[in-house]
Amino acid sequence: MGNEKIRISRRKFLKNATMVAGAAFGYAWLKSSQVLLFAAEPKDESLPWYGIVIDIQKCIGCGSCAKACKNENDVPKEPFFFRTWIEQYTVKNDGSVNIVSPNGGIDGFVQTVPTEEIFKSFFVPKMCNHCAKSPCIQVCPVGATYDSPEGVVLIDEKYCIGCRYCVQACPYGCRFIHPVKKVANKCTLCYHRLKKGLAPACMEVCPTGARMYGNLRDKNGELVKFLKEHTTQVLRPHLNTGSKLYYNALSSEVR
């Protein structure tokens, strides 16, 4: 067998090899574009596809949202576990930026920069961006975090192994390891409330209506209307996370 000659002409061999390579290339190309499509637009059109808007001009930094979130979701009370928190940015006249978030803003804010030094100041509430192409889901080695059919990024607490990859991967710092459960924890957009027809706790209590959620598929809905009428921006757009948390009047100082 080893001594037998290959009985195939060079022409035929090259033809076959080119066909195989072409088919593999075509398949790979098709497959990758399918993956992209899947990430951008989930299948089930009957369900809402949630997006969030935070209006920085309306936020007064009262901390109601961060407090309500902790109460509603039994988030540990230590001042470094947050599913949502507020940051105060103060741009000084010399161009430097002072960013503070005492206890996530739960106890309110006191302006520490003297008034005459302030160029401008504003609050930025932060929470999970519920990205459509989220880095945290991509790094999970066991499939314990996922994008729900409604576009809400959730955690499977029974399946999470607590490896912390997702905590590192989130460019917005929205995840932490629960000190008791020892698994990843994050904003669920109050999934348990959404399913009961209630607003997420942070949006229920926001006194100025600075936070909104809604169905991005509903082209006549309030959220899409807001996005049409305002110049909104997502955080870190260059990372292509497909963030669905849109900020109105976001200043370039915000990181």
Add this chain to the structure above:
Amino acid sequence: MKFYIPPQIPRLAIAFAIFISLFLLLRHFLVPDTFGKYGHYRAASLIDNEQPEIHYSGQEACFKCHQNIEDKKAQDVHSEIHCETCHGPGEKHVISSKAEDIFKPSGREFCGKCHALNAAKLKSAVFQIDLEKHNVGKNCIECHNPHQPWEMKK
């Protein structure tokens, strides 16, 4: 060409068959039910995420009993603020109807969380006062009705 199978091929095939069936067997027991139904995750986890109990009831639940407060609130600048913004989570109180199960806020610091002067708050977003100058030493609710702030008490 005579068709010839070297003896190591069947042995390898058997080894592979054993390995693959062991893998499939292990996989059957290790992959949880409903995994992969909608995507690369356990579909049953969606149900798990629905389970937590709510603590905030929403103001519709409040107004079922406190119709008078709804009417009062509607007449003034706090009309858009939901009850639980100030009173905290209300589900326990909705179930028990006991006064001790709901938070009754008071004090200058509490009102100040929204109304204290701060350069970061837009004037159009909230009415702000200087806590260090405005009637120092007095509790806000001595003069203002929190449900109807501009109906001044005597």
